Amino acid sequence: MALKLIESRLPTEEEKRRAQQVMADGEWLAQHSAEIWGEHRGKYIAVADQTLFVGESYEEAIRKAKQRCPGREPLVRHIPYKREIWVLRSSEVDTRMMLASFGHTLVLTSYHSRATG
Numbered sequence: 001m002a003l004k005l006i007e008s009r010l011p012t013e014e015e016k017r018r019a020q021q022v023m024a025d026g027e028w029l030a031q032h033s034a035e036i037w038g039e040h041r042g043k044y045i046a047v048a049d050q051t052l053f054v055g056e057s058y059e060e061a062i063r064k065a066k067q068r069c070p071g072r073e074p075l076v077r078h079i080p081y082k083r084e085i086w087v088l089r090s091s092e093v094d095t096r097m098m099l100a101s102f103g104h105t106l107v108l109t110s111y112h113s114r115a116t117g
Helices: 013-039 058-068
Strands: 044-048 051-055 075-078 084-090 096-101 104-110
Touching: 013 044, 013 075, 044 058, 051 058, 058 075
Parallel strands: 084 104
Antiparallel strands: 044 051, 044 075, 096 104
């Protein structure tokens, strides 16, 4: 299935600002993921303005974040009780990478098969 280009334009200043906010919150989350996983297993967390908000439910975490940081779209994650390993395979790309966050070790294994003849 081919992708269809809907719109092509430069981002607005507001879109750039929001993208920078999301990137900053994502970097903060990555830097603190080990301590968050250790302290908040089984909970939902939201990050907005590089601040952590914890809740028993998705709704509670996002509500706390939006109350303190109105106008921001927080990053929300569930922190699992135990670590899991997920393995995904793709035959389209010839690369290998491993990503880890919040108790999930996501192993992306790609391979490229070549027919011989």
